[in-house]
Amino acid sequence: MSAVPLRNNKAALAVRSVTVLGATGSIGDSTMDLLRASKDRYRIEALTAHTNVKALADLAREFGARYVAVADPGRLQELKDALAGTRTECGAGESAVVEAAARPAEWVMAAVSGAAGLKPALAAVDRGATVALANKECLVCAGDFFMQRAAQAGACILPADSEHNALFQALASGNREELVRVIITASGGPFRTWSSADIEQATLAQALKHPNWSMGQKITIDSASMMNKGLEVIEAACLFGLTAEEIDVLVHPQSIIHGMVEFSDRSVVAQLGAPDMRTPIAHCLGWPDRIIGPAAKLDLAKIGQLTFEAPDFSRFPGLKLAYEALRTGRGATTVYNAANEVAVAAFIAGKIRFGAIARLVEATLEAWISAGNLAPLASADDAIAVDYNARNKAATLLPQIALKAS
Numbered sequence: 001m002s003a004v005p006l007r008n009n010k011a012a013l014a015v016r017s018v019t020v021l022g023a024t025g026s027i028g029d030s031t032m033d034l035l036r037a038s039k040d041r042y043r044i045e046a047l048t049a050h051t052n053v054k055a056l057a058d059l060a061r062e063f064g065a066r067y068v069a070v071a072d073p074g075r076l077q078e079l080k081d082a083l084a085g086t087r088t089e090c091g092a093g094e095s096a097v098v099e100a101a102a103r104p105a106e107w108v109m110a111a112v113s114g115a116a117g118l119k120p121a122l123a124a125v126d127r128g129a130t131v132a133l134a135n136k137e138c139l140v141c142a143g144d145f146f147m148q149r150a151a152q153a154g155a156c157i158l159p160a161d162s163e164h165n166a167l168f169q170a171l172a173s174g175n176r177e178e179l180v181r182v183i184i185t186a187s188g189g190p191f192r193t194w195s196s197a198d199i200e201q202a203t204l205a206q207a208l209k210h211p212n213w214s215m216g217q218k219i220t221i222d223s224a225s226m227m228n229k230g231l232e233v234i235e236a237a238c239l240f241g242l243t244a245e246e247i248d249v250l251v252h253p254q255s256i257i258h259g260m261v262e263f264s265d266r267s268v269v270a271q272l273g274a275p276d277m278r279t280p281i282a283h284c285l286g287w288p289d290r291i292i293g294p295a296a297k298l299d300l301a302k303i304g305q306l307t308f309e310a311p312d313f314s315r316f317p318g319l320k321l322a323y324e325a326l327r328t329g330r331g332a333t334t335v336y337n338a339a340n341e342v343a344v345a346a347f348i349a350g351k352i353r354f355g356a357i358a359r360l361v362e363a364t365l366e367a368w369i370s371a372g373n374l375a376p377l378a379s380a381d382d383a384i385a386v387d388y389n390a391r392n393k394a395a396t397l398l399p400q401i402a403l404k405a406s
């Protein structure tokens, strides 16, 4: 018998109740894939989507979900029809998605896209659930408030974003006082080697061609602008209580090392894996144990080389703006996220050029600060109000940004 102590595997054997918010998206799909592989170990409490009734109803049938919700209030009848003959309850509208999160699942995947995920994520947090957090925008929108509320409620937040999951794993090697900095890696996206002039004119199809990761549309565009890395810098600050100075970004085109932590003795602890979101999600699903992940085995000899570059803040100004918003605080990160969501939607709709995404975020932040609107966020309602007002501000600035060439 091995002298190495074996873990108590009682938790692993118990059936776990699970809810997936954003079940029909890319992260939702990866999560359902993992749940599908061990169906006898999980019971699905609730699943949600925005408009995709067909995919949601198919999942509900396959997994025998107790409750499903679509955020689009106009799709209730369609959802009821799609669930005919099942025992699955259903609802529609924003409040129905919040209800899904509030139902008693032990483990919740928060994978709604955008700040729309904030209220449902808070509903899961408030009842002290274990929340695997993929939805970075909700953290960036709520700032420190989200983590404070989680601590008050006794909720457990497990970082599902690959870089933050890597940091979460590496941070176990030391304590807060011993930490010098964290490093989150970035693939650099499809425009890593492009000139500013070419990035300015990039098309939607070009922005959607991510070299390494297969993801939802919004995050793929954010990766091309490196706004995603900006959001992730803020996400890391909120999750782990770090300052802007303690977070570095390193461009690593192969996306094999996801995050690193440097400690006071100059040891740097890294987490590696193939670029497959099922690995960090599996870590969150199994935590504190490890489950079997379906991703390809990492073959470093085959990959051959891991390369690194410093990020270029002038070609990717959105990343620089994230650091500025983080240092500014008092709602600036909420504005950063809200303006970016408006800008990405405008780019998808063909209203602005790719290069104008960062310009709209910058203009919205400047207008917000010069109007004297910065104020500490004391509640989720404060964050939601700032998010709403910043979206309106960004929308009013949009026409002049659309006209202005770089």
Ligand code: NDP
Residues within 6 Å of the ligand: 021, 022, 023, 024, 025, 026, 027, 028, 048, 049, 050, 051, 052, 053, 071, 097, 110, 111, 112, 113, 114, 116, 117, 134, 135, 136, 137, 160, 161, 162, 213, 214, 215, 216, 217, 218, 219, 277
């Ligand atoms: P997708 O666009 O693929 O999926 C988003 C999911 O959220 C879908 O289920 C969608 O429903 C639902 N949804 C969208 N808008 C709303 C809304 N207003 N209210 C309620 N539900 C809504 O996104 P991803 O899976 O790529 O990303 C989800 C989150 O995870 C994002 O915050 C992203 O930044 C983060 N993330 C994603 C990674 C990835 O690899 N994809 C990696 C790391 C983080 P419907 O299908 O009906 O539209």
Ligand code: MG
Residues within 6 Å of the ligand: 161, 162, 163, 164, 232
């Ligand atoms: Mg990430």
